[in-house]
Amino acid sequence: MSNAATRVTGQDHIWSVSEHLEDILTTVRPLEPIELHLLDAQGCVLVEDVTVPVSLPPFDNSSMDGYAVRVADVSGASEEFPAVLTVVGDVAAGQAAQPAVGPGQAARIMTGAPLPPGAEAVVPVEWTDGGLGAGPVSGMRAHSAAPEAAYGRVHVYRPAEARAHVRAKGSDVKAGERALEAGTVLGPPQIALLAAIGRGTVRVRPRPRVVVLSTGSELVQPGEELEDGQIYDSNSFALTAAARDAGAMAYRVGAVADDADTLRATIEDQLIRADLIVTTGGVSVGAYDVVKEALSYVGDEDEAGSGIEFRKLAMQPGKPQGFGSIGPDHTPLLALPGNPVSSYVSFELFVRPAIRALMGLADVHRPTTRAVLEAGKALSSPAAKRQFLRGRYDAGTGTVTPVGGAGSHLIAALAHADALIVIPEDTTSVEPGTEVEVVLLG
């Protein structure tokens, strides 16, 4: 380690935000697909084209509660001159055997039940006397209370055309059609369709398992007592929550003290359950920046492109960043700065896209828009750095208002922001009324 100072001073290239992001997105590959039960696949990306194995509905069935009839038998029926038919039984949904409907006959049929043999149409129960002989009814009597209503006679007061109130087999989707394309994100309606065509499992990219750990000997778990020089660990909580929001299964390891051996052992332990590791703190130029110190040993130095590289970015906040891969599976690792606002902004810009790339999502970025800056005075921004200020966006007026100042430690302001105001590298001052780019944190 006698060359430690040399190594640090040698890294003089300043990365732009775009370069760093591009490096991450060209390195992080989508996770290998696995077969998951439908409800476990919610929010995941389908990797197969799903074909309909059986037509929906799988058989001609009734769209109403009513009577299955032959068209000729109800031709010309009216309230004055009803058709009077013999009821040969019930056809309920899910009932195996169905009575055949011959001339002069009807079967009482329920919504979704198969059209019985011989029947050509369904007349809704509201067009009949329901077997009671006292004019039109608005519903059937429950079978459990009046089993005799499955038989007897029914008066039908209106005619019906062939196929009236019948849903034809295959009228929704036909066997062999494509139900869903590879790349579809599985939300509730897609899960509905997959279940409806009988798919109990589907092949998807799983949710990434993201391990979040913060570093810093000054960090204390919230709820405990602070001693002199200590602060509460907020990063491991914030980034675990943010990783979940991005779609990951997140594991919070919590704060690790500034000791390289402990940190290295902790990370090596966590590799077994990590598709992505996120650390905060210890990435700058200080003498106790142990993430930097520890991770130069964890990388697979024999493998091209592996190992963690620490960089300076042309951005504020979030200048020091580490990125690379570690361990036998080349698990990607993002090392974020320790300041809570810096780490949160870094998460939004770099970790969230990485998580969504692991999921195989086509669109990995937060939506952005343009908004008019509403502020009491001009905003200043350092030259040659892309600055991200916290703001509140008003979609109604198309304006954005800064919340708190530029200081990277204003975590209270962050909690009241819903957008990041982006000030480009070549801009050092933005007047109120200027149109600016805004990242919507949603």
Next chain:
Amino acid sequence: MSNAATRVTGQDHIWSVSEHLEDILTTVRPLEPIELHLLDAQGCVLVEDVTVPVSLPPFDNSSMDGYAVRVADVSGASEEFPAVLTVVGDVAAGQAAQPAVGPGQAARIMTGAPLPPGAEAVVPVEWTDGGLGAGPVSGMRAHSAAPEAAYGRVHVYRPAEARAHVRAKGSDVKAGERALEAGTVLGPPQIALLAAIGRGTVRVRPRPRVVVLSTGSELVQPGEELEDGQIYDSNSFALTAAARDAGAMAYRVGAVADDADTLRATIEDQLIRADLIVTTGGVSVGAYDVVKEALSYVGDEDEAGSGIEFRKLAMQPGKPQGFGSIGPDHTPLLALPGNPVSSYVSFELFVRPAIRALMGLADVHRPTTRAVLEAGKALSSPAAKRQFLRGRYDAGTGTVTPVGGAGSHLIAALAHADALIVIPEDTTSVEPGTEVEVVLLG
């Protein structure tokens, strides 16, 4: 039950969508708050105003890796005439004892570490020789590799004003200030702030536990073989997924056969873990509509306003609906129609707002917008019914295009829709080019 037909025919009032929704939202009360750990409270509504117990940062600290100095000692320092100071030790973050900085002295200090006694400002390490005596450096040597660098001499090449690179105690938030107001939804930045001020737990309304069960003797679990007259159960999957999306903890019970005793026993079993019960199927006018049949026994008929009421709504799809409360805790229950598209649309219109009302959210509704109808021909809609058609919304052009037809069984179309097109009760035809209301399914 001899009056079953009478009871059904007696319910002649047709409810509007708005009346039914209003009845639900005036009945369903927010859940009682509980104290949850921060990460368990993600997405929940805070019910207390949270005050800052200790100022942030809790002590003056360094915003840079560098040297803590006295201003007079570095006054006029330059590369040609550096100030040469004796380094009295390191101040790392989280280190309990700090060396005092006397005249002519400096302490090597890390970002976040407390400003030591006697020091007035911090000079960044880049403005010094880092103790190496060879001009400006870009970082410190790791303490583990070069412990001697905590002592010795440092050349400082620039002056510093009082408080330079010092974050003042309380400059982010001050003790006694309000951090978050009751009613705030806890996302990652709010969790960050709560952790930072030391809150390990917070008082929130919990996520509602929603039990979803579908009914129908024709229903088969996806993945199994269909026999004649059977279809796959999709509702219990779709609504469980949709309930989760709405913020609930959802339990899928699956399909229950059309038998009133079995259904009643199943629902009574589930009451113990339900804040809300959602059923599908069995709510219409058929002779085997067991939800209707079973739930007239489960209600607390002694209690005003309890019990389940079955209604006809002026809407398509989704005409038959049940709503009320059951069991000793008056657990709200929504009984939706069994057709997959009807049940999904009913979920969006009625169950989702109920879940969000249980969570105590101020805004329980999906966002709506106006869009220009893009279609090959006019859309027809039944008179005196509010119709909900599936559509795809294009925010860029402000247009919406119907997907599939009006038939309530078009589950394939639903899986390709991202919006519902609303056609009001008094409209029976909508020409292409007309502006329509659109519910964004997000």
